[in-house]
Amino acid sequence: MAGQSPMVSLRIPEDHLLELERRVGFDGMRNRSDVIREAVRQYLSSPYHPPGTRVEVDLGPDLSARLGDFCLIHGEKMDVVLRYAAREHIARHTADDATIDSALKMRLEELRKRANGSVEE
Numbered sequence: 001m002a003g004q005s006p007m008v009s010l011r012i013p014e015d016h017l018l019e020l021e022r023r024v025g026f027d028g029m030r031n032r033s034d035v036i037r038e039a040v041r042q043y044l045s046s047p048y049h050p051p052g053t054r055v056e057v058d059l060g061p062d063l064s065a066r067l068g069d070f071c072l073i074h075g076e077k078m079d080v081v082l083r084y085a086a087r088e089h090i091a092r093h094t095a096d097d098a099t100i101d102s103a104l105k106m107r108l109e110e111l112r113k114r115a116n117g118s119v120e121e
Contacts, residue, residue: 057082 012020023035059067071078 017032020032020035023029024031027038029035029038067078067081070076071081
């Protein structure tokens with residue numbers, strides 16, 4: 001492939017360079033350039049998803065099986081179930097946090113009043 005495409009220089013951290021070197025010799029990769037070209041090819045061939053729109057999660061075998069069974073039984077799609085679960089989890093913790101914040105503010109106000117002598121004991 002030498003001479004057929006433009007040359008590009010780039011700076012990468014040394015640990016990345018070492019990882020590139022480790023992959024030379026596998027899957028027909030003859031040198032670092034082959035490894036970099038393949039990495040760029042794979043990156044560019046994958047669909048573009050703006051930041052924040054896609055998350056990859058390893059659910060593990062047990063939860064994967066349970067989620068799959070749940071979706072089959074209820075006719076749901078996995079991504080829908082996971083989005084719903086995330087919303088519920090965030091809502092629950094937000095409500096819990098608000099309740100805790102409110103209780104702490106009330107307690108702090110009570111302690112301030114005591115410190116100022118405005119609450120009768």
